[in-house]
Amino acid sequence: MKITKSFVDKVELPPLDENGKQAQVFYRDEALRGFALRVTSGGSKSFIVEKRIDGKVKRKTLGKYGQITAEQARKLAQNFLGEVAFGRNPIAEKNDKKAKNITLEQSFNDYIRARKDLKASTEKEYRRQLNSSFGDWKNKPLVSISKNMVEKRHSELGAKGEANANGAMRVLRAIFNHAINKYEDSNGQPIIQINPVARLSHNRAWYPTKRRQTIIRPHELNAWYKATLQLNQPVTRAYLHFVLLTGLRLTEAAQLRWQDVDIKGLSFTIPDTKNNRPHTLPITEAIYDTLKILKANKRNEWVFPSPLHDSHLKEPRTAVKRVCDLSGIKFTIHDLRRTFITIAESLDISAYALKRLLNHKDPNDVTAGYIISDIERLREPMDRISTTICKHLNSVNV
Incomplete structure (x- = not known):
């Protein structure tokens, strides 16, 4: 027909x-x-x-x-x-043209979908960087973003904040690395041939990273502790003590749920951690006393509930500033983790036990894979650290 x-x-x-x-x-x-x-x-x-x-x-x-x-x-x-x-080959030509017109934003979304292990907080930070640092590039084809453009933008961002400039470029580098392996022409050749962010490494243009090393020194802990006792929010006060006694990261401690606390077994677990490996720690006497008070005033599923909404506590910046003003000691939440680590190292805690207590994972350390550090083996070093911290606080019951 x-x-x-x-x-x-x-x-x-x-x-x-x-x-x-x-x-x-x-x-x-x-x-x-x-x-x-x-x-x-x-x-x-x-x-x-x-x-x-x-x-x-x-x-x-x-x-x-x-x-x-x-x-x-x-x-x-x-x-x-x-x-x-x-x-x-009109079909191949059309597909090649479409691939070459893939924009930065489209590639970013493809990258996010491919990263199944990406945490929500990390994705949020990546999107912030895309919008704030590369907002005017989002609709540009990837192939049009040159090494010169990257170098100039890094310099512009660095004038406002060096750490943020480096962070933005690390996000852009990840997007391009993903694009190099994902987008191909009809002959199977990469549409993106090079990562323009490599210019920064070649020219040694990355801003030097100044890692924060501040801690609360042992002789300052008593004044710090007395200042925390003057906080009006008991949950926030308990949270600060808990972070110091456990060495947990800010968010890991704040997101602890009662279902992950085993009071009878004297342990608790952080299921969602930075390295995606569940982290279980023993409960010491001081930690037990803190949790017991919180348990008696339990409001919802969170160990540290927010006073403002039905969720967990967010970073208590107002409380931190209040403690700083009262004690005269400047600190951040992460300084409490560094303080825990410093005290642990001063007690000659074994390297493997310390790694386990801090949930550090070194993929290059094959020896660690043969050493099993169960919860009971961590109890003795955890007790030693907790006892030492409490002595500096000048109070056994925190």
């Missing part, structure tokens, strides 16, 4: 298949080989063209009936077949 308006109007829809799913039927034009009409049981009628290219049959949808006419579809099919006859 010849595919005409009359034929398309009259063609019947195929019935559903034996499983009740939509079926499709192809009607091929007798005058123009490769031109066809595809009809589905759902009522869709589309024009297509088929042609063997490089040994494989390629099919291209020309358009739906109603959006284009049968004659318009025939002309499109003739143009397509003509291009193939002259040695071109």
Whole structure:
């Protein structure tokens, strides 16, 4: 048959298949080989063209009936077949063009979908960097972002904040690394050949990282502790003590749930950690006393509930500032973790026990894989650390 308006109007829809799913039927034009009409049981009628290219049959949808006419579809099919006859591959060319026009934002979204292990907080930070540092680049094709552009933007960001500039470029580098391996042309060659952020390493343009080393020194802990006792929020006060006594990271401690606390077994578990490895620690006497008070005033599932909403405590910046003002000791929440580590190291805690207590994972340390540090083996070093901290606080019961 010849595919005409009359034929398309009259063609019947195929019935559903034996499983009740939509079926499709192809009607091929007798005058123009490769031109066809595809009809589905759902009522869709589309024009297509088929042609063997490089040994494989390629099919291209020309358009739906109603959006284009049968004659318009025939002309499109003739143009397509003509291009193939002259040695071109219109489908591959279209796909290559589409790949080369992938924007920074599209690539970012592909990267996020591919990173199944990415934490929500990390994704949020990456999106912030995309919007704040590269907002004017989001709709630019990746191939148009050059090494010179990257170098200039890094310098511009660095004038406002060196750490943020480095962080933004690490995000951009990750996006490009993912794109290099994901987007290919019809010949299997990468659309993105180089990572432009590599210019920073080549020119040694990264800003030097100044790692914070501040702690609360032992002789300052008593004044710090007395200041925390003056806080009006008992949950916030207990939270600060808990972080100091456990060495946990800010968010890991704040997100602790009662279901992960085993009072009878004297242990607790942080299931969601920075390195994605559950972290179980023993409960010492001082930690037990803190948890017992919180348990008696339990409001919801969180050990440290927020005073403002039905969730866990957020970073208590107001409370930290209050303690700083009262004690005269400047500190951050992470300084409490560093203080825990410093005291632990002063007690000659074994390196493997210390790693386990801090939930540090070194993929290059094969020896650690053969040493099993269960909860009971950590109890003795944890007790020693807790006792020493409490002595400095000048109070056994924290």
